Amino acid sequence: MAGATGLLPEAAGEELDAYLARWRQAAAGRDAVAETIAALARATAEIAALVRLGPLAGALGAAAGAANADGDIQKKLDVLANDAVLKALRACEAVAYFASEEEEEIQSLRAGGACAVAVDPLDGSSNIDANTSIGTIFSVYPASPDGATGSFFRPGSEQVAAGYAIYGPFSALVLTLGAGVDMFVLDPSGLYRRADAHMSIPRSTREYAINASNYRYWLEPVRDFIDDCIAGAEGPRAKDFNMRWLASLVGDTHRILSRGGVFLYPADKRPGYERGRLRLMYEAAPIAFLVEQAGGDATDGLTRILDKVPGALHERTPLVFGSSDKVARIVEHHADSSHARIRSPLFGKRGLFRA
Numbered sequence: 001m002a003g004a005t006g007l008l009p010e011a012a013g014e015e016l017d018a019y020l021a022r023w024r025q026a027a028a029g030r031d032a033v034a035e036t037i038a039a040l041a042r043a044t045a046e047i048a049a050l051v052r053l054g055p056l057a058g059a060l061g062a063a064a065g066a067a068n069a070d071g072d073i074q075k076k077l078d079v080l081a082n083d084a085v086l087k088a089l090r091a092c093e094a095v096a097y098f099a100s101e102e103e104e105e106i107q108s109l110r111a112g113g114a115c116a117v118a119v120d121p122l123d124g125s126s127n128i129d130a131n132t133s134i135g136t137i138f139s140v141y142p143a144s145p146d147g148a149t150g151s152f153f154r155p156g157s158e159q160v161a162a163g164y165a166i167y168g169p170f171s172a173l174v175l176t177l178g179a180g181v182d183m184f185v186l187d188p189s190g191l192y193r194r195a196d197a198h199m200s201i202p203r204s205t206r207e208y209a210i211n212a213s214n215y216r217y218w219l220e221p222v223r224d225f226i227d228d229c230i231a232g233a234e235g236p237r238a239k240d241f242n243m244r245w246l247a248s249l250v251g252d253t254h255r256i257l258s259r260g261g262v263f264l265y266p267a268d269k270r271p272g273y274e275r276g277r278l279r280l281m282y283e284a285a286p287i288a289f290l291v292e293q294a295g296g297d298a299t300d301g302l303t304r305i306l307d308k309v310p311g312a313l314h315e316r317t318p319l320v321f322g323s324s325d326k327v328a329r330i331v332e333h334h335a336d337s338s339h340a341r342i343r344s345p346l347f348g349k350r351g352l353f354r355a
C-alpha cells in the first residue's frame with residue numbers, strides 16, 4: 001500500500017537520496033525539487049558537522065561584526081551557515097533564486113532554474129554557545145516567470161516543499177513534499193536515513209510554548225489565553241498545563257511535531273514587535289506548511305499563515321501553531337465578537353470552550 005507520499009511501501013532506514021529517487025520517479029515534474037532538496041541536505045550535513053565541533057570550530061556564537069537586514073547581530077555561524085547553503089544552491093542547476101535571513105536582497109543564482117529557495121540558515125542563534133538545539137529552515141517554491149519577487153511574494157500555500165534541519169542530541173532533516181512529514185536522521189557517516197513513520201500532531205495538548213518574560217507587552221487575547229492556562233485546574237480550563245520555551249523555533253517545532261503542543265510568538269507592544277519577531281517568508285511559512293501537513297494549524301491569530309502574502313523579504317508576522325484544538329481556541333480569543341463571550345463569567349466559569 002502506497003504511503004502518504006504516494007510512494008511504494010516505505011522503508012525505515014532508507015537513505016534520503018533513495019527516497020528522493022523513488023519520489024521523483026513516481027510522477028513527472030519532480031526532478032528540480034528533488035535536486036534542490038538533495039543540495040539542501042548536503043549543505044545541512046556540512047553545517048551539522050561544524051556545529052558538532054562546538055568550541056573546537058572556533059567561537060561560532062561570537063558576533064560576526066555586522067547586523068543583518070532585520071537588525072539582528074550576525075553570529076559567525078549565521079554567516080558560515082548562509083555561505084554553506086548558498087554554495088550548495090549555486091552548484092545546483094535547479095535553483096534560480098535564493099532568499100535568506102542573512103541577505104539584504106533576493107539573489108538570482110541561475111537563469112532557467114525551476115526552483116526558488118528561502119532559508120533561515122541558522123535558527124536559534126542565541127543558543128549557539130548554549131549547546132541547545134539550533135537548525136536551518138527552508139522553503140521551496142516553483143520559480144515564477146515573473147522573476148525573483150514573483151517567486152517569493154506569494155501565499156505560502158504555493159510552496160512545493162519545506163522543512164528544517166535540526167542540530168541537536170541527534171541531527172535530522174524534517175521534510176514535507178506536500179503529502180505528509182518525514183524525518184531523516186543524520187547517521188555517523190553523514191547520510192540522512194528515514195527514521196519514522198510520518199510525523200503527526202495530536203489534536204489536543206496541555207503544553208504551550210511562549211517567552212513568558214514578555215507578558216507585560218502582550219495584547220489582551222494572548223494574555224487571557226495564557227492566564228487561563230496558568231490558572232490550571234482551578235481556572236476556567238479546569239485542567240493543568242505545562243510550559244516549554246527553547247528560543248529556537250526549530251526546537252520548539254520539533255517537540256510539537258513529536259508530541260503536540262501550541263507555540264505562540266505574538267505581536268507585542270515593544271517597538272519593532274508590532275508584528276512579533278518571526279519572519280513570514282523563511283520561518284513562519286515553511287513551519288506552517290510542515291505543521292499543516294502533520295495535521296496541525298498555523299495562524300497569526302486572525303489569518304491562516306499559508307494564506308498570507310509577504311510584502312517584503314524580512315516581513316515579520318505573529319505566529320501561533322500546533323495542536324488544532326488549541327490554535328482554534330486562540331483564534332477564538334482574537335475574534336473580537338467572541339473574545340468578550342469567552343471571557344464572560346458564564347463561559348469563563350463553565351468552561352464551555354474546553355478545547
Ligand code: AHG
Nearest residue numbers: 120122123124125126211247248249
Ligand atoms: P533566529 O536565530 O533565526 O533569529 O531565530 C530566533 C527566533 C526563533 O528561533 C525563536 O523562536 C525566537 O527567535 C526566540 O525569540 P526570543 O529570543 O525573543 O525568545
Ligand code: MN
Nearest residue numbers: 120123124283
Ligand atoms: Mn530563526
Ligand code: MN
Nearest residue numbers: 101120122123
Ligand atoms: Mn537565523
